Amino acid sequence: MTEKAEFANLLQESRMFEPSEAFKAQANVNDNSLYERADEDFEGYWEDRARELEWFQPWNTVLTWEPPHCKWFEGGKLNICHNALDRHLDGPRRNKAAIIWEGENYDTRTLTYLQLHREVCQFANVLKGLGVKKGDRVAIYLPMVVEAAVAMLACARIGAIHSVVFGGFAPESLRDRINDCEAKVLVTEDGSTRRGKALLLKDTADKALEETPCIKKVVVVKRPYGDPYQCTMKEGRDLWYHDLMAKADTDCPCEEMDAEDPLFILYTSGTTGKPKGVVHTTGGYAVGAHSTCKYVFDMKDTDIFWCTADVGWVTGHTYIAYGPLMNGVTQIMFEGVPNHPHNGRFWEVIEKYRVTIFYTAPTAIRAFMKWGEEIPQKFDLSSLRLLGSVGEPINPEAWIWYHTYIGREGCPIVDTWWQTETGSILMSNLPGVNGMKPGKAGLALPGVCIEIVDDQCNPLATGSGLLVIKKPWPSMLRTIWGDDQRLIDTYFSKWDIQTYFAGDGATRDEDGYIMVLGRVDDVLNVSGHRIGTMEIESVLVEHPKVAEAAVVGKQHEIKGQAIVAYVSYKGDVSHVSEADIAELKKFVADKIGAIARPDEIYVSHDLPKTRSGKIMRRLLRDIAEGRELGDTTTLADPSVVEEIRKQLA
Numbered sequence: 001m002t003e004k005a006e007f008a009n010l011l012q013e014s015r016m017f018e019p020s021e022a023f024k025a026q027a028n029v030n031d032n033s034l035y036e037r038a039d040e041d042f043e044g045y046w047e048d049r050a051r052e053l054e055w056f057q058p059w060n061t062v063l064t065w066e067p068p069h070c071k072w073f074e075g076g077k078l079n080i081c082h083n084a085l086d087r088h089l090d091g092p093r094r095n096k097a098a099i100i101w102e103g104e105n106y107d108t109r110t111l112t113y114l115q116l117h118r119e120v121c122q123f124a125n126v127l128k129g130l131g132v133k134k135g136d137r138v139a140i141y142l143p144m145v146v147e148a149a150v151a152m153l154a155c156a157r158i159g160a161i162h163s164v165v166f167g168g169f170a171p172e173s174l175r176d177r178i179n180d181c182e183a184k185v186l187v188t189e190d191g192s193t194r195r196g197k198a199l200l201l202k203d204t205a206d207k208a209l210e211e212t213p214c215i216k217k218v219v220v221v222k223r224p225y226g227d228p229y230q231c232t233m234k235e236g237r238d239l240w241y242h243d244l245m246a247k248a249d250t251d252c253p254c255e256e257m258d259a260e261d262p263l264f265i266l267y268t269s270g271t272t273g274k275p276k277g278v279v280h281t282t283g284g285y286a287v288g289a290h291s292t293c294k295y296v297f298d299m300k301d302t303d304i305f306w307c308t309a310d311v312g313w314v315t316g317h318t319y320i321a322y323g324p325l326m327n328g329v330t331q332i333m334f335e336g337v338p339n340h341p342h343n344g345r346f347w348e349v350i351e352k353y354r355v356t357i358f359y360t361a362p363t364a365i366r367a368f369m370k371w372g373e374e375i376p377q378k379f380d381l382s383s384l385r386l387l388g389s390v391g392e393p394i395n396p397e398a399w400i401w402y403h404t405y406i407g408r409e410g411c412p413i414v415d416t417w418w419q420t421e422t423g424s425i426l427m428s429n430l431p432g433v434n435g436m437k438p439g440k441a442g443l444a445l446p447g448v449c450i451e452i453v454d455d456q457c458n459p460l461a462t463g464s465g466l467l468v469i470k471k472p473w474p475s476m477l478r479t480i481w482g483d484d485q486r487l488i489d490t491y492f493s494k495w496d497i498q499t500y501f502a503g504d505g506a507t508r509d510e511d512g513y514i515m516v517l518g519r520v521d522d523v524l525n526v527s528g529h530r531i532g533t534m535e536i537e538s539v540l541v542e543h544p545k546v547a548e549a550a551v552v553g554k555q556h557e558i559k560g561q562a563i564v565a566y567v568s569y570k571g572d573v574s575h576v577s578e579a580d581i582a583e584l585k586k587f588v589a590d591k592i593g594a595i596a597r598p599d600e601i602y603v604s605h606d607l608p609k610t611r612s613g614k615i616m617r618r619l620l621r622d623i624a625e626g627r628e629l630g631d632t633t634t635l636a637d638p639s640v641v642e643e644i645r646k647q648l649a
């Protein structure tokens, strides 16, 4: 049997992979002590984790739980920027590389802890100079450049609340996010390249800025690419980052923040059309970010950590901007993509910087598999000691491939389950403690109360059910910005007000290992990105020719899920051309961003509905996946299904 065929047979993989004795011996934790401590004293366990940070003033109360609201470490005062930077400046980490940045075009830039601290202090003073005060919101719309981390840390330093918007979002998405939180300042850049093509962020931002009255000032980072990326600067509103920085004082003390003061807002897709502004606070989030880096990623002073996520997503917040810096490691920040200018770019970066811990998404791993193991085999990956996966379920074949060709069978893999709402990893094996099962995130972390329940919320020892969390955890979302009722409606209303419903389905095996199966609601996971079906539907119906739209997910070899849209047309359906379909796809990409572009669109005179008028989504999923259609007798108009089927390739 060829190796490829062997991999194809791994769907039923059930082996347990134990960490090596060598890995265990050096791990930050290699016994059950953390689990035992959390079991005997839940609050005491989290206090131990909080004591691993520096506080200006200790807390009085560990936890106040008035479901669904929690407060952690009340009375405590700290600053997360102090923990990420200032606290490393008195010792040997002062002149250690904090961030090594690698640009898409192989430019590099390294900032030591001291240099990063200086740049952050200066930018904090810039923000103050623009009138930003504690509690004000600052929107950040930047690609993967050092200034993104600088801007986030600078906000944290002065107590401003940042709202980072992924650089791939379209003007309207940016506009809505700015307006929802009423940001005062926007930080963006003139332009750069993505896959060698121009990415003109300021031009996009300018379109959003036409309808964002709350924005008073725009700070523009100038990239060293020269004229092709020249942007327009609006007099009195738009200012160059480098001009402001040249005049900024390097001294800026940290604001003493209450543990429960908001740190950031991050918008995420849900089951309704409007993205939710997930609010995280300072103390609990810092504890979650720091402790998961220390115990899940086993971070030590000697590590070179690389998380490939974008800072625009929660993974980039917790495992680029905050967690690694709080642990004092050196990290790589990579602007590029895996396959530009060649398919081995990631492995080249690992070889170049001797990366020791690598954290990426299953969608990337599946793409690498397709390109072939010959590519990573050309590079020296021997520096790697630990691998991580996040964003979606990792199928066992991809896990084994990752373990074999990237980990060379010597690196533990942490399959980390968490969400924008959870702030930090809640489920994963601890790499020096428990064995790994391919495709299974494994066990809840110590101090995290995850259960798998049936429809009535009865806990299941084994088998399939829904993933819930029964007790609050420090980095839990506190509210939805401006809409606290949505916190209740979305997460705490399926059964009782104490049970957090994550929206995921999962199964648990005899060893207690959990496999997260994916969303059970109307949220798609496309290449690890969360996109609400409703979000796409509401854009589609804005198109003059579209009467109704229904969007479903379809299994995709690399992306996990592909987006399939069904629309009913206002005009004559028989004349719909390929160009019309292409126009609809572009319409969605232009309004939300390229990540939401439908892979397939089918047009019919009506959508398949029940006689009571409900769109039959299950049927649409079956059509998309090419499955046998079950009972279609409840269809109001069976001809619709035939009409759609004729368009299938």
Ligand code: 7RM
Binding pocket: 268, 313, 314, 315, 389, 390, 391, 392, 393, 394, 415, 416, 417, 418, 419, 420, 421, 441, 502, 503, 504, 516, 517, 518, 519, 525, 528, 529, 530
């Ligand atoms: C970190 C992040 C959250 C959703 C979540 C799941 C899915 C994330 C895993 C996973 C299986 C994993 N935040 N998910 N990690 N599914 N195994 N290790 O991705 O808010 O963007 O998405 O992602 O469905 O609910 S997120």
